[in-house]
Amino acid sequence: MVEHDFRYTLFNPQHTLIECRALVPGRYQVTGNGGSIKKDDVLLVSLKGSKGLSMRLTVQTVRHLINPQGQWVATATGPAFKELEILTWQVKCDRCETQVDLEFAVDASLGNKARQPAATARLRELGWINEGERHVCPRCQANPS
Template identity: 65%
Template sequence: MAEHDFRYSMLNPQHTLTECRTLAPGRYQVTGNGGSIHEGDQLLVTLKGSKSLYMRLNVEKVRHLINPPGQWVAVAKGPVFDELIIHEWKVNCDSCSTELTFEFSVESKLGAKAQKPAAAARIAELGWKAEGDKHYCRKCQAQPS
């Protein structure tokens, strides 16, 4: 089992995704070029409309195409959601004023009430700490108070 990084990048255009579409909740059809994809592998795929968010897909079946060379079509399992809305917010460190611009996703049916918890979880993933309404970057967390 291997992990293949197909997140959007201008650095490796030979190793790209052509399409990722939903077949059913939690099941996806992925078409790509490059890599040596096999059943049981994992694919990291950029979320549509995002610069930095991605999802992890587990390949169930793969078919390698003859033409064009290197192209393949896979069926994969992944996260179950109806529709995600990508938000971009900014926070400042309350100690040193460093600014963090970050993206996070929220299921559309959950509405605005789900935005703050999703943003807090994303900030924590990025290594920042939130205490009430205050936010602290990694550098300021490491400094003794």
Template identity: 65%
Template structure:
């Protein structure tokens, strides 16, 4: 079980993704070049339209192509979005007033009420903590611990 990083990279053009598309919510078809992809491997791919968000996909099955050499087609499982929306938000640290400008992904089909929970989850991923509606950067969180 290996992890293959296919996020935007101009450093290794022989190890790239050609296409990543949703077959249904939570199932993706991924076509790429390079890397010896096997069932059970994890693929890290950049979300289209995002600067920083990554989609983590678990390869279910893979077919290696004869031509062109090194190309493969995989079916993978990942987060289920019926209608993907990438949003930009900002929060300020209530301890030191530093600002976090971040992107997060949310299923737009769930409506406006899904946005705060998705934003809070992304804030936690970035190392920030929130308590009673206040946000604290990693530095302030470390000081209070």
């Protein structure tokens, strides 16, 4: 298994993601150019409408095309969103007042009740912790007062 980074960047135009579309929740068709994609490889792809979020897809099948050279089409599995929604919330550290614009993905079909757990999970990914209803940034965790 190899991990391939197809997140949006202008630094590597010969290694690009052309299209990623959901076939059904959790199953995707991905078209790309470059890389040596094989079954069971992991693709990191940017989420449409997001500034910095990505998702990990595991390749199930891949077909390398003759023309155009280097292009391939794969089916992959990943997060099962029925209706993807990208949200941005502002979160402030309750110790030092540092503020972060938290961008996170949530399945909109689950309603408002899914937003808080998705935001909390994304905060944890960024190194923040919750102390009850309080938020603590990574810097304050390293320097407890």
